[in-house]
Amino acid sequence: MRVLETAQQVREWVKQLHAVHGLTIGFVPTMGSLHEAHLSLIDISRQRTDKTIVSIFVNPAQFSPGEDFDSYPRDEEADLELCRERGVDAVWLPSVDEMYPEGFSTYVEVEGLDTQLCGASRPGHFRGVTTVVSKLFNVVQPDVAVFGRKDVQQARIIQRMTYDLQFGIEIILGDTLREVDGLAMSSRNVRLTPEHRLEAPALHQALSEASSQFQEGINEAERLLETVRNRIKQDAPSGKIDYIQLVGWNDLQPVEHVDTKSLLAVAVRFGSVRLIDNIILEK
Protein backbone atom coordinates (compact mmCIF):
# COMPACT_ATOMS: atom_id res chain seq x y z
CA MET A 1 0.00 0.00 0.00
CA ARG A 2 1.34 3.42 -1.00
CA VAL A 3 1.19 6.20 1.58
CA LEU A 4 1.16 9.50 -0.33
CA GLU A 5 1.72 12.91 1.23
CA THR A 6 1.54 15.48 -1.56
CA ALA A 7 -0.98 16.15 -4.29
CA GLN A 8 1.84 15.74 -6.81
CA GLN A 9 2.52 12.19 -5.59
CA VAL A 10 -1.18 11.39 -5.95
CA ARG A 11 -1.29 12.85 -9.47
CA GLU A 12 1.69 10.76 -10.55
CA TRP A 13 0.24 7.56 -9.05
CA VAL A 14 -3.13 8.20 -10.71
CA LYS A 15 -1.64 9.16 -14.07
CA GLN A 16 0.41 5.99 -14.14
CA LEU A 17 -2.63 3.82 -13.46
CA HIS A 18 -4.99 5.69 -15.79
CA ALA A 19 -2.76 6.45 -18.73
CA VAL A 20 -0.16 3.72 -18.69
CA HIS A 21 -2.19 0.79 -17.42
CA GLY A 22 -5.74 1.86 -18.39
CA LEU A 23 -7.05 0.97 -14.93
CA THR A 24 -10.08 2.49 -13.15
CA ILE A 25 -9.73 4.24 -9.82
CA GLY A 26 -12.13 4.27 -6.88
CA PHE A 27 -11.90 6.95 -4.22
CA VAL A 28 -13.09 6.94 -0.59
CA PRO A 29 -12.59 10.38 1.01
CA THR A 30 -12.61 10.19 4.82
CA MET A 31 -11.76 12.19 7.93
CA GLY A 32 -10.00 9.13 9.39
CA SER A 33 -10.83 7.36 12.68
CA LEU A 34 -11.90 4.59 10.39
CA HIS A 35 -14.48 2.09 11.53
CA GLU A 36 -16.33 -0.78 9.90
CA ALA A 37 -18.65 1.56 7.96
CA HIS A 38 -15.69 3.24 6.24
CA LEU A 39 -14.28 -0.19 5.48
CA SER A 40 -17.56 -1.18 3.84
CA LEU A 41 -17.18 1.84 1.51
CA ILE A 42 -13.68 0.61 0.69
CA ASP A 43 -15.17 -2.81 -0.14
CA ILE A 44 -17.63 -1.16 -2.54
CA SER A 45 -14.84 0.74 -4.24
CA ARG A 46 -12.71 -2.41 -4.57
CA GLN A 47 -15.62 -4.32 -6.09
CA ARG A 48 -16.30 -1.57 -8.63
CA THR A 49 -12.83 -0.44 -9.69
CA ASP A 50 -9.31 -1.72 -10.28
CA LYS A 51 -7.51 0.40 -7.70
CA THR A 52 -8.76 2.11 -4.54
CA ILE A 53 -7.37 5.24 -2.92
CA VAL A 54 -8.50 6.54 0.48
CA SER A 55 -7.87 10.09 1.67
CA ILE A 56 -7.65 10.90 5.37
CA PHE A 57 -8.05 14.58 6.10
CA VAL A 58 -9.84 16.30 8.95
CA ASN A 59 -10.94 19.30 6.92
CA PRO A 60 -10.85 22.52 8.98
CA ALA A 61 -13.05 24.36 6.44
CA GLN A 62 -16.10 22.28 7.34
CA PHE A 63 -15.93 22.98 11.08
CA SER A 64 -17.29 26.25 12.45
CA PRO A 65 -15.55 28.02 15.32
CA GLY A 66 -16.75 26.27 18.47
CA GLU A 67 -17.32 22.95 16.74
CA ASP A 68 -15.22 19.86 17.46
CA PHE A 69 -12.33 20.28 15.00
CA ASP A 70 -9.71 20.02 17.75
CA SER A 71 -11.35 17.13 19.58
CA TYR A 72 -12.35 15.22 16.44
CA PRO A 73 -10.79 11.76 16.95
CA ARG A 74 -7.55 11.09 15.02
CA ASP A 75 -5.53 7.87 14.88
CA GLU A 76 -3.37 7.79 11.76
CA GLU A 77 -1.46 4.61 12.56
CA ALA A 78 -4.58 2.57 13.24
CA ASP A 79 -6.21 3.99 10.10
CA LEU A 80 -3.26 3.02 7.90
CA GLU A 81 -3.24 -0.48 9.36
CA LEU A 82 -6.98 -0.89 8.70
CA CYS A 83 -6.56 0.30 5.11
CA ARG A 84 -3.66 -2.09 4.59
CA GLU A 85 -5.65 -5.03 5.95
CA ARG A 86 -8.64 -4.15 3.79
CA GLY A 87 -6.68 -4.12 0.54
CA VAL A 88 -6.50 -0.38 -0.11
CA ASP A 89 -3.95 0.44 -2.82
CA ALA A 90 -3.02 3.97 -1.72
CA VAL A 91 -3.76 6.34 1.15
CA TRP A 92 -3.39 10.09 0.70
CA LEU A 93 -2.68 12.13 3.82
CA PRO A 94 -3.02 15.76 2.67
CA SER A 95 -1.57 18.49 4.87
CA VAL A 96 -3.58 21.53 5.90
CA ASP A 97 -0.78 23.72 4.49
CA GLU A 98 -1.05 22.18 1.05
CA MET A 99 -4.85 22.15 1.01
CA TYR A 100 -5.27 25.71 2.30
CA PRO A 101 -2.23 27.74 1.27
CA GLU A 102 -1.86 31.41 2.14
CA GLY A 103 -4.41 33.54 0.33
CA PHE A 104 -6.77 30.63 -0.29
CA SER A 105 -10.07 32.20 -1.34
CA THR A 106 -12.02 29.89 -3.67
CA TYR A 107 -15.19 28.16 -2.55
CA VAL A 108 -17.63 25.74 -4.15
CA GLU A 109 -21.22 26.01 -3.01
CA VAL A 110 -24.42 24.11 -3.76
CA GLU A 111 -27.37 26.41 -3.22
CA GLY A 112 -30.74 25.29 -1.92
CA LEU A 113 -29.87 21.81 -0.66
CA ASP A 114 -28.17 23.25 2.43
CA THR A 115 -31.01 25.26 3.96
CA GLN A 116 -32.53 22.45 6.06
CA LEU A 117 -31.26 19.63 8.32
CA CYS A 118 -27.56 19.96 9.25
CA GLY A 119 -27.20 22.94 6.89
CA ALA A 120 -29.51 24.99 9.11
CA SER A 121 -27.54 24.34 12.30
CA ARG A 122 -24.03 24.27 10.80
CA PRO A 123 -23.72 27.39 8.59
CA GLY A 124 -20.81 27.13 6.17
CA HIS A 125 -20.35 23.41 6.87
CA PHE A 126 -21.39 22.14 3.46
CA ARG A 127 -19.47 24.87 1.66
CA GLY A 128 -16.41 23.51 3.43
CA VAL A 129 -17.33 19.99 2.37
CA THR A 130 -17.98 20.78 -1.30
CA THR A 131 -14.83 22.90 -1.52
CA VAL A 132 -12.55 20.20 -0.15
CA VAL A 133 -14.24 17.42 -2.12
CA SER A 134 -13.77 19.46 -5.32
CA LYS A 135 -10.08 19.75 -4.52
CA LEU A 136 -9.75 16.06 -3.70
CA PHE A 137 -11.61 15.15 -6.91
CA ASN A 138 -9.34 17.42 -8.97
CA VAL A 139 -6.23 15.75 -7.64
CA VAL A 140 -7.41 12.12 -7.58
CA GLN A 141 -9.59 12.27 -10.74
CA PRO A 142 -11.28 8.99 -9.81
CA ASP A 143 -13.77 7.10 -11.93
CA VAL A 144 -15.93 6.31 -8.90
CA ALA A 145 -16.21 7.92 -5.43
CA VAL A 146 -18.00 6.30 -2.49
CA PHE A 147 -19.73 8.19 0.33
CA GLY A 148 -21.76 6.94 3.31
CA ARG A 149 -25.51 7.30 3.42
CA LYS A 150 -25.48 8.26 7.12
CA ASP A 151 -24.26 11.73 6.10
CA VAL A 152 -27.15 11.86 3.71
CA GLN A 153 -27.35 15.61 3.16
CA GLN A 154 -23.63 15.65 2.41
CA ALA A 155 -24.11 12.76 -0.01
CA ARG A 156 -27.00 14.47 -1.83
CA ILE A 157 -25.08 17.76 -2.04
CA ILE A 158 -22.01 16.00 -3.44
CA GLN A 159 -24.17 14.19 -6.00
CA ARG A 160 -25.61 17.54 -7.11
CA MET A 161 -22.18 19.20 -7.23
CA THR A 162 -20.65 16.34 -9.20
CA TYR A 163 -23.44 16.52 -11.76
CA ASP A 164 -23.55 20.33 -11.97
CA LEU A 165 -19.79 20.81 -12.28
CA GLN A 166 -19.49 17.86 -14.70
CA PHE A 167 -16.78 16.04 -12.79
CA GLY A 168 -17.53 12.87 -14.75
CA ILE A 169 -17.26 10.82 -11.55
CA GLU A 170 -19.83 8.19 -10.53
CA ILE A 171 -20.97 8.78 -6.94
CA ILE A 172 -21.99 5.65 -5.03
CA LEU A 173 -23.69 5.78 -1.63
CA GLY A 174 -22.90 3.01 0.85
CA ASP A 175 -25.51 1.92 3.39
CA THR A 176 -25.27 3.00 7.02
CA LEU A 177 -23.68 0.33 9.21
CA ARG A 178 -24.93 -0.07 12.78
CA GLU A 179 -23.79 -1.42 16.12
CA VAL A 180 -25.79 -4.42 17.38
CA ASP A 181 -28.11 -2.09 19.31
CA GLY A 182 -28.86 -0.05 16.19
CA LEU A 183 -26.61 2.97 16.79
CA ALA A 184 -25.28 4.23 13.47
CA MET A 185 -21.50 3.81 13.32
CA SER A 186 -19.70 7.15 13.59
CA SER A 187 -16.19 8.24 14.44
CA ARG A 188 -17.76 10.46 17.07
CA ASN A 189 -19.33 7.54 18.99
CA VAL A 190 -16.10 6.96 20.92
CA ARG A 191 -16.51 10.38 22.51
CA LEU A 192 -19.90 9.50 24.09
CA THR A 193 -19.99 8.98 27.87
CA PRO A 194 -21.14 5.49 28.94
CA GLU A 195 -24.52 6.96 29.93
CA HIS A 196 -24.99 8.74 26.61
CA ARG A 197 -23.85 5.63 24.73
CA LEU A 198 -26.75 3.74 26.33
CA GLU A 199 -29.26 6.37 25.21
CA ALA A 200 -27.88 6.95 21.71
CA PRO A 201 -29.59 3.94 20.03
CA ALA A 202 -32.88 5.77 20.61
CA LEU A 203 -32.24 7.75 17.39
CA HIS A 204 -32.44 4.68 15.21
CA GLN A 205 -35.27 3.14 17.24
CA ALA A 206 -37.30 6.31 16.89
CA LEU A 207 -36.74 6.47 13.11
CA SER A 208 -37.60 2.76 12.77
CA GLU A 209 -40.80 3.22 14.72
CA ALA A 210 -41.89 6.06 12.42
CA SER A 211 -40.90 3.99 9.39
CA SER A 212 -43.16 1.15 10.61
CA GLN A 213 -46.03 3.62 11.01
CA PHE A 214 -45.38 4.81 7.46
CA GLN A 215 -45.46 1.23 6.17
CA GLU A 216 -48.83 0.85 7.93
CA GLY A 217 -50.20 3.78 5.94
CA ILE A 218 -49.50 6.88 8.01
CA ASN A 219 -47.91 9.51 5.80
CA GLU A 220 -48.58 12.82 7.60
CA ALA A 221 -45.30 14.50 8.53
CA GLU A 222 -46.77 15.82 11.77
CA ARG A 223 -47.58 12.36 13.09
CA LEU A 224 -44.32 10.75 11.98
CA LEU A 225 -42.24 13.57 13.46
CA GLU A 226 -44.23 13.33 16.70
CA THR A 227 -43.43 9.61 16.94
CA VAL A 228 -39.72 10.29 16.56
CA ARG A 229 -39.77 13.16 19.04
CA ASN A 230 -41.64 11.18 21.69
CA ARG A 231 -39.41 8.13 21.40
CA ILE A 232 -36.21 10.20 21.66
CA LYS A 233 -37.53 12.22 24.60
CA GLN A 234 -38.50 9.03 26.38
CA ASP A 235 -35.47 6.83 25.64
CA ALA A 236 -32.75 9.49 25.38
CA PRO A 237 -33.66 12.03 28.07
CA SER A 238 -30.08 13.44 28.11
CA GLY A 239 -30.21 14.16 24.40
CA LYS A 240 -30.78 17.69 23.17
CA ILE A 241 -32.68 17.55 19.90
CA ASP A 242 -31.06 19.69 17.20
CA TYR A 243 -33.65 18.81 14.54
CA ILE A 244 -36.16 16.19 13.52
CA GLN A 245 -37.19 16.77 9.91
CA LEU A 246 -39.05 15.09 7.09
CA VAL A 247 -37.84 16.33 3.69
CA GLY A 248 -38.13 15.33 0.04
CA TRP A 249 -35.25 13.27 -1.34
CA ASN A 250 -34.69 15.50 -4.35
CA ASP A 251 -34.81 19.02 -2.95
CA LEU A 252 -34.28 18.34 0.78
CA GLN A 253 -37.16 20.70 1.57
CA PRO A 254 -39.79 19.93 4.25
CA VAL A 255 -42.84 17.94 3.12
CA GLU A 256 -46.22 17.70 4.86
CA HIS A 257 -47.05 14.27 3.47
CA VAL A 258 -44.84 11.48 2.18
CA ASP A 259 -45.97 11.16 -1.42
CA THR A 260 -42.61 10.51 -3.07
CA LYS A 261 -39.24 9.30 -1.77
CA SER A 262 -38.56 11.20 1.44
CA LEU A 263 -36.03 11.38 4.18
CA LEU A 264 -36.72 11.35 7.90
CA ALA A 265 -33.64 12.68 9.65
CA VAL A 266 -32.53 13.61 13.15
CA ALA A 267 -29.63 15.29 14.89
CA VAL A 268 -29.26 15.04 18.66
CA ARG A 269 -26.56 16.39 20.93
CA PHE A 270 -25.26 14.33 23.84
CA GLY A 271 -23.02 16.71 25.73
CA SER A 272 -20.52 17.97 23.15
CA VAL A 273 -21.16 15.06 20.79
CA ARG A 274 -23.64 15.63 17.98
CA LEU A 275 -25.06 12.48 16.41
CA ILE A 276 -27.10 12.22 13.21
CA ASP A 277 -29.15 9.47 11.64
CA ASN A 278 -31.79 9.10 8.95
CA ILE A 279 -34.15 6.67 7.29
CA ILE A 280 -35.61 6.72 3.78
CA LEU A 281 -39.39 6.56 3.46
CA GLU A 282 -40.52 5.28 0.09
CA LYS A 283 -43.60 3.37 -1.01
Added chain:
Amino acid sequence: MRVLETAQQVREWVKQLHAVHGLTIGFVPTMGSLHEAHLSLIDISRQRTDKTIVSIFVNPAQFSPGEDFDSYPRDEEADLELCRERGVDAVWLPSVDEMYPEGFSTYVEVEGLDTQLCGASRPGHFRGVTTVVSKLFNVVQPDVAVFGRKDVQQARIIQRMTYDLQFGIEIILGDTLREVDGLAMSSRNVRLTPEHRLEAPALHQALSEASSQFQEGINEAERLLETVRNRIKQDAPSGKIDYIQLVGWNDLQPVEHVDTKSLLAVAVRFGSVRLIDNIILEK
Protein backbone atom coordinates in the same frame (compact mmCIF):
# COMPACT_ATOMS: atom_id res chain seq x y z
CA MET B 1 -10.74 19.47 -37.16
CA ARG B 2 -13.29 17.78 -34.93
CA VAL B 3 -16.47 19.70 -34.09
CA LEU B 4 -17.78 18.30 -30.79
CA GLU B 5 -21.23 18.98 -29.39
CA THR B 6 -21.53 17.08 -26.11
CA ALA B 7 -19.33 16.85 -23.05
CA GLN B 8 -19.21 13.09 -23.58
CA GLN B 9 -17.70 13.55 -27.05
CA VAL B 10 -15.07 15.86 -25.57
CA ARG B 11 -14.25 13.37 -22.78
CA GLU B 12 -13.77 10.57 -25.29
CA TRP B 13 -11.57 12.69 -27.55
CA VAL B 14 -9.45 13.85 -24.60
CA LYS B 15 -9.17 10.39 -23.07
CA GLN B 16 -7.98 8.95 -26.35
CA LEU B 17 -5.26 11.60 -26.68
CA HIS B 18 -4.18 11.53 -23.03
CA ALA B 19 -4.38 7.85 -22.20
CA VAL B 20 -3.80 6.11 -25.51
CA HIS B 21 -1.38 8.48 -27.18
CA GLY B 22 0.17 10.24 -24.16
CA LEU B 23 -0.30 13.65 -25.77
CA THR B 24 -0.70 17.00 -24.00
CA ILE B 25 -3.78 19.15 -24.51
CA GLY B 26 -4.07 22.92 -24.67
CA PHE B 27 -7.40 24.64 -24.13
CA VAL B 28 -8.63 28.05 -25.26
CA PRO B 29 -12.09 28.81 -23.81
CA THR B 30 -13.87 31.57 -25.76
CA MET B 31 -17.28 33.16 -26.24
CA GLY B 32 -16.79 33.05 -30.02
CA SER B 33 -16.79 36.00 -32.43
CA LEU B 34 -13.15 35.16 -32.78
CA HIS B 35 -10.67 37.81 -33.81
CA GLU B 36 -6.91 37.98 -34.13
CA ALA B 37 -6.38 38.15 -30.35
CA HIS B 38 -8.19 34.83 -29.83
CA LEU B 39 -6.13 33.36 -32.65
CA SER B 40 -2.94 34.48 -30.91
CA LEU B 41 -4.07 32.49 -27.84
CA ILE B 42 -4.56 29.48 -30.10
CA ASP B 43 -1.01 29.98 -31.40
CA ILE B 44 0.31 29.95 -27.82
CA SER B 45 -1.58 26.75 -27.07
CA ARG B 46 -0.30 25.07 -30.24
CA GLN B 47 3.28 26.04 -29.42
CA ARG B 48 3.00 24.65 -25.88
CA THR B 49 0.98 21.45 -26.33
CA ASP B 50 0.39 18.59 -28.76
CA LYS B 51 -3.31 19.18 -29.42
CA THR B 52 -5.47 22.28 -29.04
CA ILE B 53 -9.17 22.43 -28.29
CA VAL B 54 -11.21 25.64 -28.40
CA SER B 55 -14.62 26.01 -26.74
CA ILE B 56 -17.16 28.49 -28.05
CA PHE B 57 -19.89 29.25 -25.52
CA VAL B 58 -21.64 32.53 -24.77
CA ASN B 59 -22.14 31.78 -21.07
CA PRO B 60 -25.46 33.14 -19.80
CA ALA B 61 -24.35 32.83 -16.15
CA GLN B 62 -21.81 35.63 -16.53
CA PHE B 63 -24.27 38.19 -17.90
CA SER B 64 -26.56 40.08 -15.52
CA PRO B 65 -30.13 40.87 -16.52
CA GLY B 66 -29.90 44.00 -18.67
CA GLU B 67 -26.42 43.21 -19.94
CA ASP B 68 -25.70 42.33 -23.55
CA PHE B 69 -26.21 38.53 -23.55
CA ASP B 70 -28.75 38.68 -26.37
CA SER B 71 -26.83 41.18 -28.48
CA TYR B 72 -23.40 39.65 -27.85
CA PRO B 73 -22.04 38.99 -31.36
CA ARG B 74 -22.24 35.36 -32.57
CA ASP B 75 -20.94 33.88 -35.82
CA GLU B 76 -20.40 30.15 -35.49
CA GLU B 77 -19.56 29.46 -39.11
CA ALA B 78 -16.90 32.14 -39.32
CA ASP B 79 -15.48 30.99 -35.97
CA LEU B 80 -15.18 27.38 -37.12
CA GLU B 81 -13.48 28.49 -40.33
CA LEU B 82 -10.96 30.62 -38.41
CA CYS B 83 -10.19 27.70 -36.05
CA ARG B 84 -9.73 25.36 -39.01
CA GLU B 85 -7.35 27.77 -40.74
CA ARG B 86 -5.37 28.28 -37.55
CA GLY B 87 -4.74 24.58 -36.99
CA VAL B 88 -7.11 23.92 -34.08
CA ASP B 89 -7.62 20.17 -33.50
CA ALA B 90 -11.11 20.28 -31.98
CA VAL B 91 -13.82 22.82 -31.27
CA TRP B 92 -16.39 22.19 -28.55
CA LEU B 93 -19.77 23.91 -28.94
CA PRO B 94 -21.53 23.27 -25.61
CA SER B 95 -25.29 23.80 -25.46
CA VAL B 96 -26.90 25.90 -22.73
CA ASP B 97 -29.15 22.91 -21.91
CA GLU B 98 -26.20 20.64 -21.24
CA MET B 99 -24.22 23.24 -19.30
CA TYR B 100 -27.14 24.41 -17.14
CA PRO B 101 -29.59 21.52 -16.75
CA GLU B 102 -32.78 21.85 -14.71
CA GLY B 103 -32.04 22.27 -11.02
CA PHE B 104 -28.50 23.52 -11.62
CA SER B 105 -27.39 25.04 -8.31
CA THR B 106 -23.60 24.75 -7.87
CA TYR B 107 -21.35 27.79 -8.04
CA VAL B 108 -17.62 28.39 -7.78
CA GLU B 109 -16.56 31.70 -6.31
CA VAL B 110 -13.24 33.41 -5.69
CA GLU B 111 -13.63 35.82 -2.80
CA GLY B 112 -11.80 39.13 -2.51
CA LEU B 113 -10.44 39.47 -6.06
CA ASP B 114 -13.89 40.48 -7.36
CA THR B 115 -14.60 43.53 -5.21
CA GLN B 116 -12.93 46.14 -7.46
CA LEU B 117 -12.75 46.91 -11.19
CA CYS B 118 -15.33 45.02 -13.27
CA GLY B 119 -16.41 43.03 -10.21
CA ALA B 120 -17.79 46.19 -8.62
CA SER B 121 -19.95 47.12 -11.60
CA ARG B 122 -20.92 43.60 -12.71
CA PRO B 123 -22.14 41.74 -9.57
CA GLY B 124 -22.20 37.97 -10.10
CA HIS B 125 -20.21 38.22 -13.33
CA PHE B 126 -17.06 36.52 -12.07
CA ARG B 127 -19.03 33.84 -10.23
CA GLY B 128 -20.54 33.01 -13.62
CA VAL B 129 -17.08 32.94 -15.17
CA THR B 130 -15.43 30.74 -12.52
CA THR B 131 -18.40 28.36 -12.49
CA VAL B 132 -18.38 27.81 -16.24
CA VAL B 133 -14.59 27.61 -16.44
CA SER B 134 -14.62 24.95 -13.69
CA LYS B 135 -17.10 22.96 -15.73
CA LEU B 136 -15.11 23.37 -18.93
CA PHE B 137 -11.90 22.37 -17.11
CA ASN B 138 -13.59 19.27 -15.65
CA VAL B 139 -14.69 18.10 -19.06
CA VAL B 140 -11.59 19.01 -21.09
CA GLN B 141 -8.99 18.26 -18.37
CA PRO B 142 -6.33 20.14 -20.32
CA ASP B 143 -2.66 20.39 -19.39
CA VAL B 144 -2.56 24.09 -20.31
CA ALA B 145 -5.27 26.73 -20.67
CA VAL B 146 -4.73 30.11 -22.32
CA PHE B 147 -6.60 33.33 -21.44
CA GLY B 148 -6.21 36.89 -22.71
CA ARG B 149 -4.61 39.58 -20.61
CA LYS B 150 -7.16 42.19 -21.71
CA ASP B 151 -9.69 40.59 -19.34
CA VAL B 152 -7.09 40.89 -16.64
CA GLN B 153 -9.34 40.57 -13.60
CA GLN B 154 -10.87 37.43 -15.10
CA ALA B 155 -7.39 36.07 -15.77
CA ARG B 156 -6.20 36.74 -12.21
CA ILE B 157 -9.35 35.20 -10.72
CA ILE B 158 -8.99 32.09 -12.87
CA GLN B 159 -5.33 31.79 -11.87
CA ARG B 160 -6.36 31.93 -8.20
CA MET B 161 -9.20 29.44 -8.70
CA THR B 162 -6.99 27.00 -10.59
CA TYR B 163 -4.41 27.11 -7.82
CA ASP B 164 -6.88 26.97 -4.92
CA LEU B 165 -8.98 24.12 -6.33
CA GLN B 166 -5.85 22.23 -7.45
CA PHE B 167 -6.93 21.73 -11.04
CA GLY B 168 -3.37 20.89 -12.02
CA ILE B 169 -3.68 23.04 -15.14
CA GLU B 170 -1.05 25.59 -16.20
CA ILE B 171 -2.70 28.96 -16.90
CA ILE B 172 -0.96 31.08 -19.54
CA LEU B 173 -1.91 34.71 -20.22
CA GLY B 174 -1.65 35.98 -23.77
CA ASP B 175 -0.85 39.62 -24.47
CA THR B 176 -3.55 42.06 -25.54
CA LEU B 177 -3.60 42.57 -29.30
CA ARG B 178 -4.47 46.01 -30.65
CA GLU B 179 -5.79 47.64 -33.79
CA VAL B 180 -3.34 50.00 -35.53
CA ASP B 181 -4.75 52.97 -33.61
CA GLY B 182 -4.24 51.19 -30.26
CA LEU B 183 -7.78 50.02 -29.53
CA ALA B 184 -7.67 46.66 -27.73
CA MET B 185 -9.22 43.94 -29.87
CA SER B 186 -12.59 42.84 -28.53
CA SER B 187 -15.58 41.01 -29.94
CA ARG B 188 -17.66 43.95 -28.79
CA ASN B 189 -15.79 46.47 -31.01
CA VAL B 190 -17.99 45.60 -34.01
CA ARG B 191 -20.96 47.00 -32.10
CA LEU B 192 -19.42 50.50 -31.77
CA THR B 193 -20.92 53.26 -33.89
CA PRO B 194 -18.43 54.89 -36.33
CA GLU B 195 -18.26 57.94 -34.04
CA HIS B 196 -17.57 55.85 -30.93
CA ARG B 197 -15.04 53.76 -32.82
CA LEU B 198 -13.06 56.95 -33.49
CA GLU B 199 -13.05 57.86 -29.78
CA ALA B 200 -12.38 54.39 -28.39
CA PRO B 201 -8.57 54.40 -28.89
CA ALA B 202 -8.45 57.08 -26.16
CA LEU B 203 -8.55 54.31 -23.54
CA HIS B 204 -5.20 52.91 -24.58
CA GLN B 205 -3.72 56.35 -25.23
CA ALA B 206 -4.71 57.46 -21.75
CA LEU B 207 -3.21 54.35 -20.12
CA SER B 208 -0.02 54.75 -22.18
CA GLU B 209 0.31 58.38 -21.16
CA ALA B 210 0.04 57.43 -17.47
CA SER B 211 2.51 54.60 -18.02
CA SER B 212 5.01 57.08 -19.49
CA GLN B 213 4.57 59.33 -16.46
CA PHE B 214 5.20 56.33 -14.23
CA GLN B 215 8.38 55.51 -16.15
CA GLU B 216 9.46 59.11 -15.56
CA GLY B 217 9.11 58.60 -11.80
CA ILE B 218 5.57 59.55 -10.92
CA ASN B 219 4.05 56.83 -8.79
CA GLU B 220 1.16 58.51 -6.95
CA ALA B 221 -2.14 56.88 -7.84
CA GLU B 222 -3.96 60.20 -7.71
CA ARG B 223 -1.78 61.78 -10.40
CA LEU B 224 -1.77 58.74 -12.67
CA LEU B 225 -5.55 58.32 -12.42
CA GLU B 226 -5.99 62.03 -13.12
CA THR B 227 -3.94 61.70 -16.29
CA VAL B 228 -6.10 58.83 -17.53
CA ARG B 229 -9.33 60.63 -16.63
CA ASN B 230 -8.34 63.85 -18.37
CA ARG B 231 -7.19 62.14 -21.55
CA ILE B 232 -10.39 60.09 -21.81
CA LYS B 233 -12.63 63.09 -21.10
CA GLN B 234 -10.79 65.08 -23.74
CA ASP B 235 -10.43 62.47 -26.50
CA ALA B 236 -13.53 60.36 -25.85
CA PRO B 237 -16.20 62.89 -24.85
CA SER B 238 -19.02 60.42 -25.69
CA GLY B 239 -17.60 57.83 -23.33
CA LYS B 240 -19.14 57.32 -19.90
CA ILE B 241 -16.41 56.26 -17.48
CA ASP B 242 -17.37 53.16 -15.49
CA TYR B 243 -14.10 53.05 -13.54
CA ILE B 244 -10.48 54.12 -13.64
CA GLN B 245 -8.54 52.23 -11.00
CA LEU B 246 -5.01 51.50 -9.90
CA VAL B 247 -4.77 48.20 -8.01
CA GLY B 248 -2.08 45.79 -6.83
CA TRP B 249 -1.40 42.83 -9.12
CA ASN B 250 -1.73 40.24 -6.36
CA ASP B 251 -4.84 41.27 -4.46
CA LEU B 252 -6.51 43.62 -6.99
CA GLN B 253 -7.07 46.13 -4.22
CA PRO B 254 -6.55 49.89 -4.70
CA VAL B 255 -3.06 51.25 -4.04
CA GLU B 256 -2.06 54.84 -3.33
CA HIS B 257 1.46 54.46 -4.72
CA VAL B 258 2.94 52.04 -7.21
CA ASP B 259 5.56 50.24 -5.14
CA THR B 260 5.12 46.73 -6.53
CA LYS B 261 3.62 45.34 -9.74
CA SER B 262 0.32 47.14 -10.24
CA LEU B 263 -2.48 47.37 -12.72
CA LEU B 264 -3.98 50.52 -14.17
CA ALA B 265 -7.36 49.61 -15.61
CA VAL B 266 -10.34 51.34 -17.16
CA ALA B 267 -13.87 50.57 -18.27
CA VAL B 268 -15.78 53.04 -20.45
CA ARG B 269 -19.24 52.77 -21.95
CA PHE B 270 -19.94 53.98 -25.47
CA GLY B 271 -23.69 53.74 -25.81
CA SER B 272 -24.54 50.14 -24.94
CA VAL B 273 -20.99 48.94 -25.57
CA ARG B 274 -18.72 48.64 -22.55
CA LEU B 275 -14.99 48.54 -23.34
CA ILE B 276 -12.17 47.65 -20.95
CA ASP B 277 -8.42 47.98 -21.14
CA ASN B 278 -5.46 47.90 -18.78
CA ILE B 279 -1.72 48.36 -18.52
CA ILE B 280 0.75 46.85 -16.08
CA LEU B 281 2.95 49.26 -14.12
CA GLU B 282 6.12 47.63 -12.87
CA LYS B 283 9.56 48.98 -12.14
